[in-house]
Amino acid sequence: MTRSAHRIAFGQRLRDLRQEHDWASQEAFAHHVGLDRTYVSGLERGTRNPTLDVLVKLAHGLDVTPSELLSTVK
Amino acid sequence: MTRSAHRIAFGQRLRDLRQEHDWASQEAFAHHVGLDRTYVSGLERGTRNPTLDVLVKLAHGLDVTPSELLSTVK
Numbered sequence: 151m152t153r154s155a156h157r158i159a160f161g162q163r164l165r166d167l168r169q170e171h172d173w174a175s176q177e178a179f180a181h182h183v184g185l186d187r188t189y190v191s192g193l194e195r196g197t198r199n200p201t202l203d204v205l206v207k208l209a210h211g212l213d214v215t216p217s218e219l220l221s222t223v224k
Numbered sequence: 225m226t227r228s229a230h231r232i233a234f235g236q237r238l239r240d241l242r243q244e245h246d247w248a249s250q251e252a253f254a255h256h257v258g259l260d261r262t263y264v265s266g267l268e269r270g271t272r273n274p275t276l277d278v279l280v281k282l283a284h285g286l287d288v289t290p291s292e293l294l295s296t297v298k
Binding site: 203205217218 | 228230231234273274275276277279280289290291292294295297298
């Protein structure tokens with residue numbers, strides 16, 4: 151699985167937002183948004199390539215806009 | 225292929241940015257970003273579900289950030 155600069159930036163942003171929004175565990179957050187914990191883990195490590203549908207689902211689960219979710223991605 | 229509100233909003237945004245940035249044809253823009261014209265057409269109609277990698281490629285091709293590319297997506 152390829153890690154690239156934009157995937158790593160996205161993963162870090164996702165982790166930061168999850169923790170800021172008081173989802174201490176990946177598992178609880180994954181359940182909240184209807185995704186698998188291992189998939190969320192891969193997203194945060196920058197090894198996965200989420201689709202727009204997944205980005206929207208993550209953003210809604212974090213109470214941010216999809217645009218805010220990508221704010222650090224270049 | 226499923227069209228949903230966020231895919232439609234994204235597609236309209238992509239079309240608006242492409243035209244604002246003087247890519248009159250989908251074909252010329254698709255070539256510029258290294259994607260197939262039919263795929264770009266599907267994105268603009270809201271029938272496709274682009275990955276983060278594709279969103280970054282489109283944003284770079286339009287000289288906007290990925291965040292700006294999703295600015296109208298809820």
